[in-house]
Amino acid sequence: MTSSHAPHRSASEAPFTRTEAGAATGRRDQQALAEALAHVRRQLEQTSKHSSERSKPRPRSALAPFEAAADSALARIVRAFGLTPFETSILLLGTGIELDSTLGKLCASCHGDPSRPFPTFALALAVLDGATWEALAPERPLRRFRLIGLSEGEVLTERPLRVEERVLHALMGLESLDARIARRTRALSCERPLAKVHEELANDLLGTVAGPLAPLVQIVSDTPGEAVLLGARVWAAAGRRPLLLAAADVPSDAAERDELMQLMEREAQLSSVGYVIDLANGADRAQQRFAAALAARTVAPLLLAGRETVPVLDRAVVRASVPAAPFEQTLGLWRDALRGLPVLEETRLRTLVAQFRLDADTVRGVAAEIAARVSVGAPPEQLLWDACRAQARPRLEDLAQRMCPSAGFERLALPESQMRVLRALVGQVRHKALVQHDWGLAAQSERGNGTSAIFAGPSGTGKTMGAEAIASELKLDLYRIDLSAVVSKYIGETEENLRRVFDAAESGGAILLFDEADALFGKRTEVRDSHDRHANIEVSYLLQRMEAYGGLSILTTNLRKAIDEAFLRRVQFLIEFPFPDAELRERIWRKIFPEAMALAALDFQKLAQLSVAGGNIRSIARNAAYLAADQGEPVGMPQLLEAARLEYTKLARALPPHEIRGWL
Numbered sequence: 001m002t003s004s005h006a007p008h009r010s011a012s013e014a015p016f017t018r019t020e021a022g023a024a025t026g027r028r029d030q031q032a033l034a035e036a037l038a039h040v041r042r043q044l045e046q047t048s049k050h051s052s053e054r055s056k057p058r059p060r061s062a063l064a065p066f067e068a069a070a071d072s073a074l075a076r077i078v079r080a081f082g083l084t085p086f087e088t089s090i091l092l093l094g095t096g097i098e099l100d101s102t103l104g105k106l107c108a109s110c111h112g113d114p115s116r117p118f119p120t121f122a123l124a125l126a127v128l129d130g131a132t133w134e135a136l137a138p139e140r141p142l143r144r145f146r147l148i149g150l151s152e153g154e155v156l157t158e159r160p161l162r163v164e165e166r167v168l169h170a171l172m173g174l175e176s177l178d179a180r181i182a183r184r185t186r187a188l189s190c191e192r193p194l195a196k197v198h199e200e201l202a203n204d205l206l207g208t209v210a211g212p213l214a215p216l217v218q219i220v221s222d223t224p225g226e227a228v229l230l231g232a233r234v235w236a237a238a239g240r241r242p243l244l245l246a247a248a249d250v251p252s253d254a255a256e257r258d259e260l261m262q263l264m265e266r267e268a269q270l271s272s273v274g275y276v277i278d279l280a281n282g283a284d285r286a287q288q289r290f291a292a293a294l295a296a297r298t299v300a301p302l303l304l305a306g307r308e309t310v311p312v313l314d315r316a317v318v319r320a321s322v323p324a325a326p327f328e329q330t331l332g333l334w335r336d337a338l339r340g341l342p343v344l345e346e347t348r349l350r351t352l353v354a355q356f357r358l359d360a361d362t363v364r365g366v367a368a369e370i371a372a373r374v375s376v377g378a379p380p381e382q383l384l385w386d387a388c389r390a391q392a393r394p395r396l397e398d399l400a401q402r403m404c405p406s407a408g409f410e411r412l413a414l415p416e417s418q419m420r421v422l423r424a425l426v427g428q429v430r431h432k433a434l435v436q437h438d439w440g441l442a443a444q445s446e447r448g449n450g451t452s453a454i455f456a457g458p459s460g461t462g463k464t465m466g467a468e469a470i471a472s473e474l475k476l477d478l479y480r481i482d483l484s485a486v487v488s489k490y491i492g493e494t495e496e497n498l499r500r501v502f503d504a505a506e507s508g509g510a511i512l513l514f515d516e517a518d519a520l521f522g523k524r525t526e527v528r529d530s531h532d533r534h535a536n537i538e539v540s541y542l543l544q545r546m547e548a549y550g551g552l553s554i555l556t557t558n559l560r561k562a563i564d565e566a567f568l569r570r571v572q573f574l575i576e577f578p579f580p581d582a583e584l585r586e587r588i589w590r591k592i593f594p595e596a597m598a599l600a601a602l603d604f605q606k607l608a609q610l611s612v613a614g615g616n617i618r619s620i621a622r623n624a625a626y627l628a629a630d631q632g633e634p635v636g637m638p639q640l641l642e643a644a645r646l647e648y649t650k651l652a653r654a655l656p657p658h659e660i661r662g663w664l
Contacts, residue, residue, distance in 0.1 A: 029173025032072035037096045040089055040128075044106040047127045073173040080269040081141040086130035093119045093128070094148050094163040095171055121150075122157040145266040170270045181267050184249045184260070188232035188242040188276065192360045193336060195325035198226065202233040205320055209234060209274075209301065216295055216315050218304040221322035222506060224280035225359035227305035230322060235274030240301060243273050247283035247291035247306075257294055264300040279306030280503075307503055327353065327437040333360055337367035341374060344381055354433035355476075355509040356388040357550050362507065366391070389477050392508020399501050400479035400512070405468035412462060412469055413580065413587040413614065421575050422466060425453055426473050428572065429552050450549040454517075454568070456560035457577030460615025463556045466577065467513045470552070477510040484516045487538070495541045502545045509551045514542075517555040543570050582608045585617065592621045593635070598628075600636030609659045610644060620647050637663050 068074040078088050096103045097119055104117030110127060111120075125131045134140055136156070142148040147167055153159035166178040194202070208217055217234075221227040232242035245264075251257045267273055277291050292310045295302055304310065309319050325333075331353050338344070344352065358366065366387045374380045396402070412419065428435075428451050436442040436449045455463040464480075471478035486497045505512055546553045547570065557563065560576065568574060580588060586608035593599060612620070621635075623643035628635040641663050648655040 026173040028069070028071075029073035029171075032068045032074050033095070033171050033173075036068055036074055036088075036092050037100065040092045040096055041100070041103065041106065043089075043127055043129075044103070044110055047110045073171055077170060077270070081145055081147065083141055084130065084132075084135065086124075086128055086132055087135045087140070087142055089128040089130075090121070090124050090135060090142060090161065091147055091163065091167075091171075093124055094161040095168060097161075098163060098168055118160040120158050120161060124161075125157070144262070145269070146262050147266070166266075166270065175271075177271060177273075178263055178267050180260075180263055181243070185243040185245045185275070188228070188244050189361075190232055190236040190242065192229060192364050193333060194229060194233060194360050195329040195333060197323055197325055197329060198230050198360075199233070201320065201322065202230050202237065205230075205234045206237050208318055208320075209238060209303070215318045216302070216304065216312055217318045217320055218306070218309045218312075219320045219322060220306065220309055222307060222324070222503065223322075223357060223359050224278065224306055225361050226322050226325075227280075228276055228278055229359060229361050231276035231303040231305050234303065235276070235301065238274065238301075240268075240272050240274035243275050245275055245277050246281055247277055247279045247287045248281070250277070250287065250290045250294055252286070252290050254293075257290065258297075261294055261298045261300070264302075265298060268300045274301040274303070276303050276305050279304055279310060324357075327433075327442070333363050334367075337363050338370075338384075341367070341371055342380060344384060348381065350433040350437070351430070352385060352388060354437060355429075355551070356391070356507065357509070358388065358391060358507055362391060385475060389475075389508055389510075392505050392510055393477065395504035396477075396479055396501075396508070396510060399504055400481045403464075403468060403471075403478045403480055403513075405472040405478060407465045407468045408472045409469050411591055412466060413584050413591060414462065414466075415578065415584070418575055418577065421573060422470065425451065425552075425573050425575075426470055429470075429474055429476075450547055451552045451573075452546040452549075452571040453552070453554045453573035453575060454563065454571055455554055455556045455575050455577060456563070457558070458579050458613060459558055460613030461577035461579060462614050463577050464513070464515070465614070466575070467511065467554050467556075470554075471511050474511070474552075476551075477508060478513060479505065479510050480513045480515055482516055483514050494538045498542055498545060502549055506550060511551060512549070512553040514553065514555045517557045518559050539567070543567065546571070579613060585610070585612075585614075588614045588617050589621075592617055597625060598634035600634045602635075602637065602640075603662070606637075606662050607640065609661070611656075611659055612647070616647055616651075619650075620644050623647070 068078070074088075077083070077091075083091065097107070107119050107123060108114045108117040110123055121136050124135075125133075135142060138144065143150075146164060149162045149164060150156070151160040151162060166176065169176050205217060205219075208214065219227040219231055221230075228244060232244075235242040251260060264275060268275070277295065279288050279291060283291070288306070288310045291304070292312045295304060296312045296315050304312075309317070331350065334349060334353055338349075366384070369387055370380060370384050373383055393402070409419070409422070412422075414422075432449065432451075442449050455466055457463055467478060481501055486494060486501070488494045488497065501512065555571075578584075586604050589602075589604045589607045610617075610620075620640060620643045623646055624635050624639040627639040627642055631639070633639070641660060644660065645655055
């Protein structure tokens, strides 16, 4: 089969738009088709004249070969699919029966049977010039690309020939898209600007995908949207209209997949489209394998786009890794998208670009959203920041618990040394643009520019509240991931769970709080068996992703001594949350009650005698509030004493008399 590319279409030209020039071309295509059908009709008429002479063989046509105008739709289809003159005549025979009601009578006359007013392969063999059996072989273009269909019947050569509606429209020069393809795909816009480094990669790939023996290209990016946009740009530069097919929409049934493959190959020639299969958006491993199976067999122009390559059997594969766009190029995309909007001053814009990793398509979408909302008087700076935060939410909501921070730094009761470290951590995240990009630190690091921290301390000492305070201060989303639920006994599954979390969080710059980290990292032991080896691999993978992650990741642990030194060297901050002494407990008690709560005279020094952590203090205050509400009284020492007894019962501990001495 020969390959051809349609003339390059400008990015602004809408697909399937009917212009005056297009209408004139359509009329020429229909005229060329009418002349070709007339030629086939004359061949049938010659045979029909002799249909009554049963004793003599039917004469084959003596007409001169017909050749359609080179610029007609018919000629383009003949060239695209590599049809022989006989295969072209069969195609026209099936087309004519759809367009000319009298052609059925001619077919019946040629058959010598009025009950058979339809063309068959046997009729084509008897009537048309250049007849060969190979034309009806499954691997030949007529059936390989579903240009001709065969209706039901016992004898292959006697089954009625038919032409599908999509092929009929193409022969008439009508722009359309097969409905079965349209249901599974969507058009990709090429108007979105790409970072210069991505434009250069698209130009490099253009030469790779050209030609009938081109290898399969897999475009790999940590941000799959970038890979999809880059694939769209490659096909647009090749003169093809890019269509996106999600791997989740590739059939799992082999027969259905083969049918889709044939339709895709046919549409690639009829409409000059190129396909980008998205391996990342909602596709699981099985669906990715089905997409790879389709890619392995098809000759349709196709690119795979995802976060990682998938194995494809029996086909040459080229991996194209999409580099992260340099900071200044991404900044330029934002400036172009926000042009004309009074949104952010330069310093704040640079902070936003450093915090959120969004592909070019998402950048334009966020800018369009802000343009619509700014007109109604909403504060543009906060709108833009919140719109960027929201980008990762749809993917993260199924993987982690989003927490709404209820505590700021003013609510924390920690020693001053710990508060200094927390403020330093916030400063590192806040000033990433200045230090990493303006001052050039990012260019000197190969491990990524993320920030990681370990919060260590007994339960209830404020580790989660500290993470909430950081999220509130930085105005970022906070997601809690329970590592005890992420860790799996099956080899490779823990890393897969972690990968999904980090990949989903990347674009939204969320703070990731890995709770109960003791489930994953303890002191790494000497490798004695495969389980020890795999446990170390899991820890190494977590460290690798934390370093590469562009946002802030926090691990909490109750067992500071269980963390080995090699682990500590690879995180930026270690903050110990100590069990509170009497002074800290008094500060916690003074901050624990909301201003609106009715309080009796409370002795905070006496309350601080109770030797419990901050989490227990919150539980006691909460239970005391409900007891007071039930009694119709303000919260006082009697209710707090009863709530303390309830808390100690829950802890399976006896309430020491000296800790509640003087409460009543």
